[in-house]
Amino acid sequence: MSLQEASEVRKARLIALRKRKAGENLEGDGTSESLIKTRNFDPVSRTIKKRSRTEDIEMEDTVEKNVEGLAEAIIAEDEQKRAEELDVFNIAPKRPNWDLKRDLDKKLARLERRTQEAIHSLIRQRLAAQKGESDDIVGAMRAQERQNAAENLSDDED
Numbered sequence: 588m589s590l591q592e593a594s595e596v597r598k599a600r601l602i603a604l605r606k607r608k609a610g611e612n613l614e615g616d617g618t619s620e621s622l623i624k625t626r627n628f629d630p631v632s633r634t635i636k637k638r639s640r641t642e643d644i645e646m647e648d649t650v651e652k653n654v655e656g657l658a659e660a661i662i663a664e665d666e667q668k669r670a671e672e673l674d675v676f677n678i679a680p681k682r683p684n685w686d687l688k689r690d691l692d693k694k695l696a697r698l699e700r701r702t703q704e705a706i707h708s709l710i711r712q713r714l715a716a717q718k719g720e721s722d723d724i725v726g727a728m729r730a731q732e733r734q735n736a737a738e739n740l741s742d743d744e745d
Contacts, residue, residue, distance in 0.1 A: 716729055
């Protein structure tokens with residue numbers, strides 16, 4: 588390629604670039620077409636074009652098309668779930684006394700704590716009674732009996 592041919596190619600590229608920047612598109616056959624697309628504006632009358640629904644071009648991939656059947660599917664699924672919920676076996680609880688257990692759990696926990704405290708105090712009293720240091724009546728009577736028995740043994744030995 589000679590220098591003159593290279594300069595001609597470069598000039599043609601620069602002219603095409605200038606026209607593209609100016610807003611014209613140069614076709615292969617030499618006709619120029621404006622790059623600005625006037626979809627809603629009529630440049631001749633300088634007004635907004637009135638369009639009807641039939642003239643609109645349908646887009647292939649839109650959100651509306653993606654969710655078109657989704658609402659109906661959700662409604663049908665919801666109705667099916669409601670029909671299942673109305674089944675008599677689903678209404679009745681699996682354990683008929685679950686509500687009674689729920690209500691009594693708090694009271695039973697308090698009673699369980701008090702029961703454990705009472706058991707511990709009884710065990711302490713028995714241990715104290717065995718040692719003879721009890722402060723309740725039964726423990727005191729047993730301690731008195733032991734003391735009397737010990738005195739009787741000591742009297743018998745004399």
